[in-house]
Amino acid sequence: MTMKKPLSSGGASPAVKNNLHPRSRHRGRYDFPALCAALPELNEFVRRNEWGDLSVDFADPRAVICLNRALLSQHYNVAHWQIPPGALCPPVPGRADYIHYLADLLAADGQNVIPRGPQVSVLDIGTGASCIYPLIGQAEYGWRFTGTETDPASVKAAAAIVSANPGLSTAIRLRTQPDPLHIFRGVIKKGERYTATLCNPPFHASEQQAGEGAQRKRRNLGLEDKPALNFGGTAGELWCEGGETGFITRMIKESAEFASQVNWFTSLVSRKENLKPLYQALRDVGAREVKTVEMAQGQKVSRFIAWTFLPAEKRK
Template sequence: MHPRNPYNKPPDFADLARRYPPLRPHVFINHTGSSAIDFKSLPAQKRLTEALLRLDYGLSLTLPDDRLCPPVPNRLNYVLWLQDIVKSNCGSATVRGLDIGTGASAIYPLLACGIEHTWNFVATDIDERSVQFAKQNVSKNSMDSRIAVERVQVDGPILQLLHTSLMDFDFTMCNPPFYSSAEDVSRSADFKEFGPNAVCSGAEVEMITPGGETNFVARIFLESLQLKTKCRWYTSMLGKMSSIPELVSLFREHSVDNYAITEFVQGQTRRWAIGWSFQDARLPDTLARFSNQALQNMMPSRNTLHHVFLGARSAEILASALRNVLTLINGVTIASSATPAIYDHSSAMLHQENHRLLISLFVS
């Protein structure tokens, strides 16, 4: 889970029900004496989503029974990762995002705009029913000036709004249909977002696409090869870890080495996200890589080196050598910061503590 996600611990359902009365009929005391809800109940899931959005973010949604009911903690993980990417790579005063397949809830742009008041979105979907509910939810929350909802053609480019827009975008985001067929859904042990006993209300248009999520994200990537810097970072969530090697292989086939992979963990649910960029600016390793032995060969190259120096003199020599080399590079400004060594007068010995050296490069 993202470290800034406030749902690191299960919510107090009794307290939520007290503050959001429509949730009350769905809360009970379980065998451990704790308050709980039945995640196999779609009404309970919907009331929980409504309660979290209303109480924590001041958002009000209308959620149809025949479309996905989005779990707030899981969706928030993705938004917070994008927030980190924007802060790391994007210096514009107004941030523009494209949400591909926004769904009936339009939860990603609503959550993001509720958190970041300088963000604006274009939200797209191929499903007319989802588009109508998304527009209703945007208007209900007085976000019409910041979130535009557009229906796009099912047989057109996925990034068709980028092709036609006069504006550049800072990021795209997408929660793609994970599965290639109804049989693929039934075989999956991880298609239920709230846990192994949850109910899923997603329509076929939200759950299934030819070739599954790997093919869908690959289509976005191939379209992005034509658009390139029209967008700073192209990103998508993934429901299957097995999709990552296939997509990374596609990146490498096209010599795209500026990419990022992360993992979102929420209870028993694991999701992943992948992003790529055609610009020079790289993300720090904390945003672009995560620890998973099975995927280490898939991770982008490290751009942060950690090395321990046992003593101040070694770090000073290294810092001097680095500065001499880096000052020869046109357009590079250097700022350095080193933690001072600690000298113990009573023993007249220099503590052999880690001496940290940080050199920041600014390329104009």
Template sequence: MLSKKRRRVDPPSIHPRNRYSENPPDFALLGSLCPSFQSFLLPPRRPGGRPTIDWSDFNATRELTRVLLLHDHGVHWWIPDGQLCPTVPNRSNYIHWLQDLLSSDVIPPIQISEEKVRVFDIGTGANCIYPLLGASLLGWSFVGSDVTKIALEWARKNVQSNPHLSELIEIRNACDPSSSGKIENDVVRGEEALEGSTHNPNMWSGCCSELPVLVGVIKDGEKFDFCMCNPPFFESVEEAGLNPKTSCGGTFEEMVFPGGEQAFITRIIDDSLRLKHSFRWFTSMVGRKANLKFLVSKLHEVGVSVVKTTEFVQGHTTRWGLAWSFLTPAKKFIALQTPKRSHNSFMLEGLQRQVGAFQVLKSVESFFLAAGASCKSDLSSFCVNVTLLEHIGELQKNDSDTSEITSSPAIESNNFQHSLKGLPFRISVFHQVPGTVLVRASSLDKESSSGSFFVFFQQLEDALKAQFLKPNTKN
């Protein structure tokens, strides 16, 4: 008898653009390059295996994060004992997901004076990991906020240690937003700023639980593409210490909040109602799937226009991403006279359970093979490199030698534009959540015509939607 529990077509995995998706950190190599990390390495658990570390040793996990940031991202970083130590691959997943939301164009851009993507990091912590990763990976601009003196002090030190990124990152005292401005060496201003202790069980009693999150921290007239947050996941110190196999540190303020993550993210939702037009997307990480379901219901109750979720996987750890917006969703491809850019994408939503990224990728390949294009698939990275050859005239209809996709009327398509002959490009397919796939095209020729590029991509979108998505049968 089949289980009633819904089964995934494709198991969740690390984000495909994450640099560690195909090549996990090589501890032996890192140890040979960094003697300070070598001292933490443990022998392989089985013959032929890789060395590992003691994950319950805070010093070992902190040194791993330091070495990965330095070796793979060119970022100098350190935190004092007891502060929350982030895992680099997991945090990179969040950044890449925001990039997916941005490229999907579900929500149109808001008017921002700067051309750079602008992000607000709620509770950046002493580690300041999201601003450092987002600025180094994508050149985004960040405002990172926090409320404790030690978090603000060390976040600023970490920014100052990376002069090549310092112009992109502002650290802001949430209790005294006017004191932030540029990175400074002086002590935190504002008497409300908390000292930050790992042993303060009464920390959030009284008015402390009403510390500002977004409202009162965002300045008048400020606009952001995103806010992001790694919220306090737990309701108590005892609950936070239930996993003895890992030691990533974390102060009371970073780990615990009355009502746990559900209550904290609800605070963000409440603030988002008052800042609807200040953010393109509001987002947060979620630690428990049960909380995710509650929060999605809450968002629908308050009348958001769009809700998106995803799953972050790193090793045996799973987290979820939650995003919402109050802005009006854009209609895709309203006109071809769009500004020239090197990327374009669309979502396939409402797919049947047996359809996943692999099936869509094979259909993309078949679509272009039907046109006589040169295709080279890379199943490990879920992409197809395509070149439309000089002799191509138009797509062949009902060609009996092509694969199953051409047997569907959906694949019958209009002629490709003459200007596309010889155009190289890449189609990538990303599994978002069950039933949703993101398809993105990247032109490999910077001089190609953007108008023609959008024409063929629109044809691909129409074909895939006609093949995989059931028409609305409602009367």
């Protein structure tokens, strides 16, 4: 099943022409005067582009990080946010869309009422140094998050963000995954229940493939002479053995061990052609229900796959 019609609670003006979720705070162009008011440091990077519009140089990692800080400050009440050099710098609007569409998925289990508050417990697999999904999900819906990571440096950076922002320490907890070959084992404890899991899996199958992807991105943007990617990313964030399909397949196999402890397992799937083997893997483990939720940001179409082992009455 593919979900394409999100719930709306106010939404944006119909005059706003883009494909972000109706509840997204990022529909339309960035309001740079408001963003600079939220974070004056952003003024250093804001310039008129060739069309005369205010913008930043998206090829400059410092500008992108500063823009993210301003977005998080203005829209999500995150006053302190910093990531280590080279860490993945996530595009905030796209990450917010995953949260909003996940909220719609959960609402379908509750008479189309979006669940809010700390009774909703979400497990973020590979939360990264940015801790981006917990920050957005907690601000938008008051959900409680557990973020997992295999990289100690990322755990340390995410913990610093959580501790630096008042009120987040009770809403976001972090756990180190002790075995990088496992996903849920070692982090879901006996007796714990989660409303949902989410994940942005490594995209590439090797370091070489990741490097080639980076070169293509620079070439497509006309940035061959630029040495750094604007969104960065460490090895564990960008590639793993088997790539995206291999990672999610391992996730699917392990999820069966925790079938009664999670209402919905979900993961981003960057390539549509990867869905077919994932559907087969879900049939193999006996998933009761599978959904593909489509999302779009401008010309880019993305999606996440969701599966459950529980009947609807046990997901309330």
